[in-house]
Structure formats: C-alpha cells, structure tokens
Amino acid sequence: MVGLVLVSHSAGLAAEAVRLVRGIAGAGTPVAAAGGTDDGGLGTSLDLIEAAVRAVDQGDGVVLVPDLGSSVLTARLVEEPGRVVLADVPFVEGAIAAAVAASTGMPLADVLAAAEEARAFRKL
Template sequence: MSIPERRVGIVLVSHSDALAREAAALVRQIAGAHARVAPAGGTDEGGCGTSADKIAAAVEEVDQGAGVVLIPDLGSSVLTARLFEEPGSVVIADVPFVEGAISAAVLAATGAPLADVLAAAQEARTYRKL
C-alpha cells in the first residue's frame, strides 16, 4: 500500500515554545518521517503565551491540502487556536497534549483522512497509564 503524498498536518499549540518544539520532536520520532508536525509555542517576543502568527505559520507549514489538526495545551491556547478553525479543513482536538498528538500523527502519517485523524486523537482521552 502506498502512502498518499498529501497527509493531514498536526500543529502543537502551546504556551511554551520549548514545550511545543520538544513535543513535536517526540511526535516525529514516534510517528516517523511521513508525519507533518509543527510547533507553535510561546509569544512572538519569546514569552509564555500563544501567538496567532506562529499558529498561522505552522498551519501553512504542514498544510498539504488534506486538513490540519490543531492540538492546544491549555486555556487561552484553545481560544487562539479557534481563530483558525475551518470545518473540514482545520479542526481543534480537545485531547491530552502529548498522547493526542502522537495518536493523531501516527495515523496521519499513513495518509488517513482528517476525520479519522481527529478521531484517533480523541481516543487518547481514554488511554490509561495504569
């Protein structure tokens, strides 16, 4: 089975640039080379918070025409991410940050459609560690 060239992209929206970058690196290591993952963390000035400009750039980076899943970490990152919602094109996943990102990216790397990638991320809400 061949993997489609256009895959769903994943954007990790965090209050922390370092957290977003490191989480994206972890997700890429687990999901593999076909995963389209970009971090969007911190403010434009390098502080704690979120940036619409960083989210826009990350969406543009990973968008291959198959859709984008935004995964915010908490609080106001959700509000900022909502500025980019476009049903059927850019969606927000209300999921645990790391587990949801990994689940979404692993399935997205296979070429699965946006609805399936979002559902995979949402399944992470039920994962138990013990």
Template sequence: MTIPGEQVGIVLVSHSDALARETAALVRQIAGPHVRVAPAGGTDDGGCGTSADKIAAAIEEVDQGIGVLMIPDLGSSVLTARLFERPPTVVVADVPFVEGAISAAVLAATGAPLPSVLDAADDARTYRKL
C-alpha cells in the same frame, strides 16, 4: 482517497515554545520523521503565551490540502487556535496534548483522512497508564 505522500498536518499550540518543539520532536521519533507536525508555542518575543502569527505559519507549513488538526495545550491557546478553525479542513482537537499528538500523528502518517486522525487523537483521552 489521498494522493500518496499527502498527510493531515498537525499543529501543536502551546503556551511554551520549548514544550511545543519538544512534543513535535517526540511525535517525529514515534510516528516517523516525515510526519507533518509543526510547533506553534510561546509568544513572538519568546515569552509564555500564544501567538496568532506562529499558529498561522505552522498551519501553512503542514497544510497539504487534506486537513490540519490543531492540538492546543490549555486555556488561551484553545481560544487562539479557534481563530483559525475552518471546518472541515482545519479543526481544533480537545485532546490530551502529548498523547493526542502522538496518536494523531501515527495515523496521519498513513495518509488517513482528517476525521479519522481526529478520532485517533480523541481516543487518546481513554488511554490508561496502569
């Protein structure tokens, strides 16, 4: 059981700072402004790539002690995110970036536990658009 207000945190790990920030903004618009989501995109000098320091800071920002779900975009962002994976409290999700983030955040906002939030993100893989 979670204490009211506690949520699983979500970290969006992307090669692009803009993509991570805008996806986080979209997540907040759909899941609510109080959802615990943080972008970790781009390199420390503003380039394309991933930053371990940004990921660490994002985890710290969203972690309320009940779990953190990291959603990487592709390639090396997965490898960098996995450096911070500490099952069962901090996990990397192999899910579509935008759809997975929104699905995870909508459920996380309810106070659901990490395994349920991960399952919701994973379900996004099967969403059809047509």
C-alpha cells in the same frame, strides 16, 4: 497527508513535543510547533499558529492540538470546519495518536478521531 500543529504556551515544550511525535510517527509526518509569543515569552500567538498551519497544510487538512487555556481560545480563531480542526485531547497523547494516524494516510476525520481516543487511554 493530514498535518498537525502543536500549540503550547511554551516554545520549548511545543518544539520538544514535535521532536517526540516525529520520533514515534516518523520524520515525514507534517507536524509543526506553535509555542509561546512572537517575542519568545510564555503565551500564545495567532501569527505563529497561522504560520504553522501554512507550513504543514498539504491539502488534506490540519489538526490543531493545543495544551490549555488561551492556546485553545487562540487556536479556535484559525479553525475552518472540514479543513483546520481543533482536537480536544491530552497534549502529548493526543498529538502522538494523531500523528501516527496521519502517518498512515488516514483522512482528517479519522486522524481527529484517533487523537480523541487518547482521552480514554489508561495508564494502569
């Protein structure tokens, strides 16, 4: 199954987003939070992202869903084409769409495509 890593400047935001994603996509979906800095502050940590990738990687690939700014730049450092990919999507909507697709066993390219469709979701 494709894994997901939610990368945020805030450990709390990342953890709550993981809870929401698991609540919608199912507890068996491999998703991890990589939020904040190593010392618990606001920011991003390459070490936390790499550890989260290892935690969710089941051999089918990993989708990184960053929130903004430096989390995108830091997530790019762990990208590996065809194995660990970055989703340019809204944080919550993209994470949920990716997780639902992953939970059905879709391959990496399809999980990424599902996440990217979240950019077009209208609320009106």
